[in-house]
Amino acid sequence: MIRLNNITLTFPDGDSRVTAVDHVTLAAHPGTVTGITGPSGSGKSSLLAVAATLIRPDSGQVLIDDINTTGLTAGEATKMRRDKIGIVFQQSNLVPSLTALEQLSVMNELGARHSRRNRRAAAERAGALLASIHR
Ligand SMILES: Nc1ncnc2c1ncn2[C@@H]1O[C@H](COP(=O)(O)OP(=O)(O)OP(=O)(O)O)[C@@H](O)[C@H]1O
Numbered sequence: 001m002i003r004l005n006n007i008t009l010t011f012p013d014g015d016s017r018v019t020a021v022d023h024v025t026l027a028a029h030p031g032t033v034t035g036i037t038g039p040s041g042s043g044k045s046s047l048l049a050v051a052a053t054l055i056r057p058d059s060g061q062v063l064i065d066d067i068n069t070t071g072l073t074a075g076e077a078t079k080m081r082r083d084k085i086g087i088v089f090q091q092s093n094l095v096p097s098l099t100a101l102e103q104l105s106v107m108n109e110l111g112a113r114h115s116r117r118n119r120r121a122a123a124e125r126a127g128a129l130l131a132s133i134h135r
């Protein structure tokens with residue numbers, strides 16, 4: 001469950017600031033899909049970066065499963081993202097020299113290492129994920 005409460009985000013723009021997100025409030029409920037649409041430059045990526053706790057907003061609160069992330073330290077926010085948020089970036093962020101299985105294993109292993117799950121479980125999970133989309 002993601003709740004955005006009156007979020008405003010600005011960026012420096014020369015001597016002034018540009019408002020990327022202007023007092024946005026929304027709730028994304030479990031089991032549902034929420035789409036954000038709008039013209040280029042309307043603030044979609046900025047809003048998603050705030051919702052994913054990658055950027056701290058100028059004002060407003062981001063609640064993930066009722067945890068108010070505004071008060072989290074950087075370390076706590078990293079942990080929360082690891083456990084609760086999956087991000088598919090617009091750029092693929094893949095490593096060109098790796099196979100699909102290796103890419104998945106690496107990502108899983110990174111997560112597994114941080115959450116102290118073993119590497120074999122990560123490799124098995126990578127295989128299962130690939131098998132689930134293989135036709
Ligand atoms: N890192 C940044 N520094 C300065 N200004 C930024 C930065 N990121 C976004 N902006 C500005 O914030 C506003 C919103 O941009 P954003 O990238 O969130 O829009 P968008 O809806 O995702 O656009 P697109 O459809 O092109 O992806 C724009 O005016 C943009 O120029």
Ligand SMILES: [Mg+2]
Binds near residue numbers: 044045046
């Ligand atoms: Mg964008």
